[in-house]
Amino acid sequence: xxxxxxxxxxxxxxxxxxxxxxxxxxxxxxxxxxxxxxxxxxxxxxxxxxxxxxxxxxxxxxxxxxxxxxxxxxxxxxxxxxxxxxxxxxxxxxxxxxxxxxxxxxxxxxxxxxxxxxxxxxxxxxxxxxxxxxxxxxxxxxxxxxxxxxxxxxxxxxxxxxxxxxxxxxxxxxxxxxxxxxxxxxxxxxxxxxxxxxxxxxxxxxxxxxxxxxxxxxxxxxxxxxxxxxxxxxxxxxxxxxxxxxxxxxxxxxxxxxxxxxxxxxxxxxxxxxxxxxxxxxxxxxxxxxxxxxxxxxxxxxxxxxxxxxxxxxxxxxxxxxxxxxxxxxxxxxxxxxxxxxxxxxxxxxxxxxxxxxxxxxxxxxxxxxxxxxxxxxxxxxxxxxxxxxxxxxxxxxxxxxxxxxxxxxxxxxxxxxxxxxxxxxxxxxxxxxxxxxxxxxxxxxxxxxxxxxxxxxxxxxxxxxxxxxxxxxxxxxxxxxxxxxxxxxxxxxxxxxxxxxxxxxxxxxxxxxxxxxxxxxxxxxxxxxxxxxxxxxxxxxxxxxxxxxxxxxxxxxxxxxxxxxxxxxxxxxxxxxxxxxxxxxxxxxxxxxxx
Amino acid sequence: xxxxxxxxxxxxxxxxxxxxxxxxxxxxxxxxxxxxxxxxxxxxxxxxxxxxxxxxxxxxxxxxxxxxxxxxxxxxxxxxxxxxxxxxxxxxxxxxxxxxxxxxxxxxxxxxxxxxxxxxxxxxxxxxxxxxxxxxxxxxxxxxxxxxxxxxxxxxxxxxxxxxxxxxxxxxxxxxxxxxxxxxxxxxxxxxxxxxxxxxxxxxxxxxxxxxxxxxxxxxxxxxxxxxxxxxxxxxxxxxxxxxxxxxxxxxxxxxxxxxxxxxxxxxxxxxxxxxxxxxxxxxxxxxxxxxxxxxxxxxxxxxxx
Numbered sequence: 001x002x003x004x005x006x007x008x009x010x011x012x013x014x015x016x017x018x019x020x021x022x023x024x025x026x027x028x029x030x031x032x033x034x035x036x037x038x039x040x041x042x043x044x045x046x047x048x049x050x051x052x053x054x055x056x057x058x059x060x061x062x063x064x065x066x067x068x069x070x071x072x073x074x075x076x077x078x079x080x081x082x083x084x085x086x087x088x089x090x091x092x093x094x095x096x097x098x099x100x101x102x103x104x105x106x107x108x109x110x111x112x113x114x115x116x117x118x119x120x121x122x123x124x125x126x127x128x129x130x131x132x133x134x135x136x137x138x139x140x141x142x143x144x145x146x147x148x149x150x151x152x153x154x155x156x157x158x159x160x161x162x163x164x165x166x167x168x169x170x171x172x173x174x175x176x177x178x179x180x181x182x183x184x185x186x187x188x189x190x191x192x193x194x195x196x197x198x199x200x201x202x203x204x205x206x207x208x209x210x211x212x213x214x215x216x217x218x219x220x221x222x223x224x225x226x227x228x229x230x231x232x233x234x235x236x237x238x239x240x241x242x243x244x245x246x247x248x249x250x251x252x253x254x255x256x257x258x259x260x261x262x263x264x265x266x267x268x269x270x271x272x273x274x275x276x277x278x279x280x281x282x283x284x285x286x287x288x289x290x291x292x293x294x295x296x297x298x299x300x301x302x303x304x305x306x307x308x309x310x311x312x313x314x315x316x317x318x319x320x321x322x323x324x325x326x327x328x329x330x331x332x333x334x335x336x337x338x339x340x341x342x343x344x345x346x347x348x349x350x351x352x353x354x355x356x357x358x359x360x361x362x363x364x365x366x367x368x369x370x371x372x373x374x375x376x377x378x379x380x381x382x383x384x385x386x387x388x389x390x391x392x393x394x395x396x397x398x399x400x401x402x403x404x405x406x407x408x409x410x411x412x413x414x415x416x417x418x419x420x421x422x423x424x425x426x427x428x429x430x431x432x433x434x435x436x437x438x439x440x441x442x443x444x445x446x447x448x449x450x451x452x453x454x455x456x457x458x459x460x461x462x463x464x465x466x467x468x469x470x471x472x473x474x475x476x477x478x479x480x481x482x483x484x485x486x487x488x489x490x491x492x493x494x495x496x497x498x499x500x501x502x503x504x505x506x507x508x509x510x511x512x513x514x515x516x517x518x519x520x521x522x523x524x525x526x527x528x529x530x531x532x533x534x535x536x537x538x539x540x541x542x543x544x545x546x547x548x549x550x551x552x553x554x555x556x557x558x559x560x561x562x563x564x565x566x567x568x569x570x571x572x573x574x575x576x577x578x579x580x581x582x583x584x585x586x587x588x589x590x591x592x593x594x595x596x
Numbered sequence: 597x598x599x600x601x602x603x604x605x606x607x608x609x610x611x612x613x614x615x616x617x618x619x620x621x622x623x624x625x626x627x628x629x630x631x632x633x634x635x636x637x638x639x640x641x642x643x644x645x646x647x648x649x650x651x652x653x654x655x656x657x658x659x660x661x662x663x664x665x666x667x668x669x670x671x672x673x674x675x676x677x678x679x680x681x682x683x684x685x686x687x688x689x690x691x692x693x694x695x696x697x698x699x700x701x702x703x704x705x706x707x708x709x710x711x712x713x714x715x716x717x718x719x720x721x722x723x724x725x726x727x728x729x730x731x732x733x734x735x736x737x738x739x740x741x742x743x744x745x746x747x748x749x750x751x752x753x754x755x756x757x758x759x760x761x762x763x764x765x766x767x768x769x770x771x772x773x774x775x776x777x778x779x780x781x782x783x784x785x786x787x788x789x790x791x792x793x794x795x796x797x798x799x800x801x802x803x804x805x806x807x808x809x810x811x812x813x814x815x816x817x818x819x820x821x822x823x824x825x826x827x828x829x830x831x832x833x834x835x836x837x838x839x840x841x842x843x844x845x846x847x848x849x850x851x852x853x854x855x856x857x858x859x860x861x862x863x864x865x866x867x868x869x870x871x872x873x874x875x876x877x878x879x880x881x882x883x884x885x886x887x888x889x890x891x892x893x894x895x896x897x898x899x900x901x902x
Contacts, residue, residue: 120761124860126678126679127678127679127680132679132680133634133678134636211643211646211647211650212634213634213635213636213639216635216636216639216643219643266680269679284689284852285686285689285690285852285857286689286690286693286852286853286856286857287693287762287763287850287852288762310761310762310850311850311852312761312762312850313847313850313856313860314761314847314848314849314850316745316748316848317748317760317761317848317849317850318761320748320749320752320753320760320761321760321761323753324752324753324756324759324760326759326760326761326762475628475862475863476863477626477627477628477629477633477863477864477865478626478627478628480628480629480632480633481627481628481629482627516637517637
């Protein structure tokens, strides 16, 4: 099925059903911040949230005031996956019925229960406990086992009730009260879900696990968790922080069994007790993990009897496994192997837009790129279409804004169309002499085709009269370390963020000039002011305007060369439907199944 | 003999100590900060510092090394900074997987390699000898990486005879064992041929033949025994080759072994794992070579240690 068709269908179902189940769905400003990360083809993106200091005041105030009128909700959950204004509903349904995945359109029609699903993943699972690591690959594995209080339908950017049937946000935006659903929910070890379990989970996160990647999402944001009664739990924040609600949808915020916490302590991950549709069976390090169906699952159908994650680091081997039928799903298929899969009878390629952005930081602290004309010239002089067509093999898009089109508040800009003459005349105006040396840095194997892109850009820069050199860093930690020094003119970096604040207020933030990820030291006080106003604003229209202005200014300043919006490719058996990479690049198989 | 053995065992200690210093220094002097990698790209500097303190990476290098050695003396290799599991429990299953694969490869390499070597040597310059020599040359010059992928294409994808990846039943062993053993097999075959030819031309073999002993008896009881010494040396060294060659084979076939795991751990700057893993592989390498040295004396009674 054409993935876009499915998105549209699912989207329509979602809207209708959300209206039905959430009689009082109130929608306020979409202030959800999701993660930012750098990382990529090697599957090690951290899903840790960014921008913890850029708390938005927005959702809070408007939430209380926006009384639930159906008309208010009809527009907002209609978050288009390809632009528009994706929204998070900030006050939950008061209905006792929580939406089952099928009801909210997360599972398409025509899926039958049963069978075994084998998923080949490129990176080993770093932890089965949600409160440890947050990289995308392990997150994708864990979400089968655990449930958070609220769920973000990530492809559509809508927060839906999950273990909590509703949530209320205080007027000052500092307390969030979640109400557990009326159903009895059992953990895999037989313990019943209570408000005490919720408290115990978060107490553990804020004390024992505060210095983990998962804990970093919450420490400094969340102060205390208090049990109000047997249905309500109150979360008190340090300061108003609108992205908190989306952060509660992360796997890091999944609820853990209090009995199992006592019993297993640090070894929780060896047992991985959650409330999810699949139960942990076994894990052999570096080899495979096996899950089985949870017959007592509280929320709708569970499709597979058994789920096996095979750890297969070699791209070509993963691709082979879906072709031989030894696996039904293979994550992160590089474009060069995708063509072979497309011709296969058993399997195909699932293409997903994510918020992955790959660009080249420019060194604005020294000539030539201290001059805006030289930076624009670099953008005109790089043939991005050719990079996408030849290196990404067409699995990507040429960017036309500083944030990806799937991000909130994306505003399309006029493209720097490939034009060597224009670039040359801009360079002349900037007084850049022919033969000026350029140093280009690139990691290898981190982003799709990174080194090839750098080499191609080297040739294009040569065409403009530069004398460019490429320096390749095979080891990514070394590369990160080198970036801090930034003894170069251009350096490839990737970033992931469906949230405009994380997308803009890091890479282009004056406060981070000279630091990761703004190592090119771009600084425009006007942009900083707009971005600051935007996170403080409570008005959707105003934020649209502010982020729009900021994007236009950044686009004109050309602090980086925008290279590509990479699409993620998953090898997928033709018998299985509804597997996707979400906007944060997490491979979601939880809602998939065999075709009926 | 006993004294010699003991002295050799005692000598292992400074060797492994040297390895531990080298690995420790190389890791800690390599750019790349584990704390930053764990914290993720958007953590604040304070959060990164906190993780650094927790891992003890804020201490001076000599202090870190001292702590490491003290723990090591107690048999504690530390904990993975990523999974927080004990290094021993991280390494053990992977080490076993590698030993299984390398063991199978070694067995195939020795049995097949020696057989081919003997056939070649006894039919010097015949067509069979020429074919086997060319095959051996090919085996030596084929990269494991490429060979593995070709075998997968042919036997998994095209014929569907063997699984393409992972470990499990016996069928999982076939392709990775073949890939991993190819180089060692070719080396053993060439070495057997060469040293056997050497021996077969010596006077005592002529004497044995002149006594009227059958050719096969001469070959096995007289010639082969003496031809074994250089072959054994090569086999011992091949253990190291197999352990390092296993990285590529393990990657291509997704074998859950230690080679690939160490490479991943270096990339993630998981210092305790890398230190423990390198120490373990170094220990295996020196111990195997010690065993080979001792075996010389058993195979060839002329060799005496004192």
